[in-house]
Every structure is written in structure tokens, then in C-alpha cells.
Amino acid sequence: MSLYRKENTAMPVAVGRSGKTLEGIGKELDDHFLKASGCIKEIAVILDISGGDTLLRQNSGHLDRKRGNSAKVFSVLSWSRYSKSPPSTKDGAEFSGRSEPCKPGAHCATLKKLYAAEKKLFKALKEEGIVALEFDRKSMLLRKQEDENLDVVKIDKTRSSVDKLESDLISLRQCISDTTSSILEMIDEELLPQLVALTAGLTQMWRTMHESHKAQALISQHLSNLSDNHNMILNSEYHHQATIQFETEASYWYNSFCKLVKFQREYVRTLYEWIKLAESLKDSNECSNHSSILAICDQWERGLNESPDKETSEAIKSLVSCIRSITGQQIQEDNILKRLEKLDRKFQKCLNSLAEMQQRIDGDMADTSPRHPIHLKKTETEALKKQVESAKANYLDAVQYSRAMTLDHLQKTLPPLFQSLMEFSNASAQAIEAINTTGKPVE
Secondary structure, eight states: OSSSSSSSSSOOOOOTTSSHHHHHHHHHHHOOOHHHHHHGGGGGGGSTTTTTTTHHHHHHTTOOTTOTTTTTTTGGOOSSOOOOOOOOSTTTTTGGTTTSSSSSTTHHHHHHHHHHHHHHHHHHHHHHHHHHHHHHHHHHHHHHHHHHTTTTTHHHHHHHHHHHHHHHHHHHHHHHHHHHHHHHHHHIIIIIIHHHHHHHHHHHHHHHHHHHHHHHHHHHHHGGGGEEOOOOOOOOOHHHHHHHHHHHHHHHHHHHHHHHHHHHHHHHHOOOOHHHHGGGGGGTOOOOHHHHHHHHHHHHHHHHSSOHHHHHHHHHHHHHHEEEEHHHHHHHHHHHHHHHHHHHHHHHHHHHHHHHHHTTTTTOOOOOOOOOOHHHHHHHHHHHHHHHHHHHHHEEEEHHHHHHHHHHHHHHHHHHHHHHHHHHHHHHHHHHTTTSSOOOOOO
């Protein structure tokens, strides 16, 4: 192992006037991410418990080990093996006390039941159309046979077919009626209460997120007080790996945020259009809660369209770009280190060779000319020593530049990021809160 590539996790400590360190700020930011991750219980109704919902698995600690804990985005800022598990969820214990139809996972179950009922209705309507055509055809044939006084056996056979088709039609129409009633009942008794519970939960979730991001925005302001103390503790391999992990987590965060915005819009728009279509299932004089669901979807979609999601996604994307530039600088730093290690090995080999030559002549240098191999070896050794010292200076400069660059990028990127997240969560809470007028205003 090279003397220059240390495996310890010690890092230069950037200390601010307030006494805060970069490591401490990173841990504080993570603590608020972990705290915010607990608000998943507010939207338990939408989680797919039976299918092992991804969000619930993450909150329970069953994480993808290749990706790590997504709630701890900033723990890598400490460049230490800091680890803290998010609040655990065991068998949905936090969600106990919820009644039907708003128990955990109920919304997913209702959507699956509606989908199954819709497929059943489609199949019954298709079969009813085919059977109705065949019934009309056979009925016309029966009347024709009776008018022409054909063979009684043929008439009875046709009449039997007509009776069978009529029975099938009655059965199919009853199935259509029952399935239609089932769909309308699920909309009124399950879907609407779930949407009310979901929007109320989302309001509380975004409130919690808003408070967490508000705290993070204040914490990130302390970055402006930090400065590198210029000590020469060398970077560790873990430091480089932590930066790569940081980039992975931030990229995952960016992609997840974009999916959240995209899928939420698609969900609300699809639900609105489906309810509009479902209105054709009810009788003209039949009462339903469809208008309430349409109003929820309309207000929800309006809020989504007015939220500053583009600014927030760009802020997260800027963080990803910032980390990538730091990673690129660290790659350059590592290339300089490899060159230094190669020169150092060559220098050590030359130094050992010189020592062996000096031992062989037993210290007698009186009769050696300037072109003697030992003088040439000394000259070569001195030249290599200067190259090693120059390469070491370049490496230490690169290390110092990497640190300064890292701190500068974080100082410029994190405060605007958390300000944007705070504004987005605030706008999201207010937009959904408008659906449930009993909510409290967000500060």
C-alpha cells in the first residue's frame, strides 16, 4: 500500500466561525431527511401492503444494498462510516386504528377491484352484444319457420335455441347490472373516502416536508461560514467512494422527484377522465359522489400545475452536476497520485540499487571517475528524488484544490436547493390543503 493512499477515514475538518463542521452539517441535514421519511404513515392508504410497496420497504429498513439508504443523502458529507437507520415500520404498527375503507393499502386494493370489475363488465357487454345479435337472428328464423309451417322438429330445435339465448341474455344483463352497481358502490363507499384520506395525508406529509426543508435551509446557511484549515491529511479511498455514492444517491433522488411529479399528474388526470366515463354507468336520476371526486381531482391537478416543480428539479439536478464535477476533479487527483506512486516506486528501486553498489565497493570511492556507474546512479537517484518531490507537491496542490472546490460547490448549491425544496413542499401543501378546507395554513 502506498504511503500516499491512506485507508483511514480522517479528513481535513472544515470549521466555521460558529464552530460547526462540514461533517456536523452533513449529519444534521441527514437527520431531517430521516425525520421527514417518517411521514410516509400519513399516506398509508395508498401503499400497496400486499405487494410489498417500495416506499414501505425503504422505511422498514429493507433497502437495496447496492444503492444504500436513500434517506441518508448527505451522510457522505461526513466521509465517515456514519450510519443511522430510519424509523422502522413493523407489520404496519404505526397504521393501526385506521378503519375501513381507509386502512393501509386500501386504495391499491380498491383500484385492483375496480380494474377487475371493469374487465368483467367489458367482457359481459361484449358477450351480451354477440348473444343479442344471435338472439335476434334466431327469433327471426323461428318466426319464419312458424309462418311457413315447417317440420315441428326443426321449429322446436330453433325455439330451444331462442329460449337458451334469451336465458343467456337475462343472465348477462343481470351480470352487467350487478357489476355496474358494484363499481358505483366502490366509487361512493371506498374511492371517495380514500381520496379524502389521501389528500388530508398528503397535506400533512407536505407540511412535515416543509418544516424539514425549512430547517435544512437554515442549516445549509452555515456552509458560508466554513473554511478549509489547509492541513495536509491525505484523502482516503473511502473519501472517493463516498463521493461516488453521494452522486448515486443524488441522481436517484433527482429521478425519483421527476417520477413523483410525472406520475402524480398522470394519476390525477387519469382518475378524473375515468370518473367522467363512469358517470355513464349511473341512471339519470341516480345520486352519486362523482362530482365530489371530480372536484378533488380538478383542484388537485390545478395545484400540481401551479407548483414550482421545474425549479426544484433543476435545483436537484444542479446538485448532481456539482457532485459530478467534484468526482471529475477527484479522478484527476487520483491520476496525479498514481503518477506519484509510480515515480516513488522507481525512486525506491534506484535508491536500493545505489545502496547495493556502495556496499560492493565497500565505501572506497577514491579512484572512481565521474563516469563510474556509482556516480551515474547517484545522479539518477537525485533526479528521481526531485521528480518525486515535484509530483508530491502537485498532488498536495490537487488535494487542496479538491477540498476547496468541494466546499465552494456545496456552499453555492445546497442553500438554493433547500430553499427550492421548501417552496415546493409549501406550495404542494397549500394546493392540496385547498381540497380539505379544514386544514391549517402553512407558515
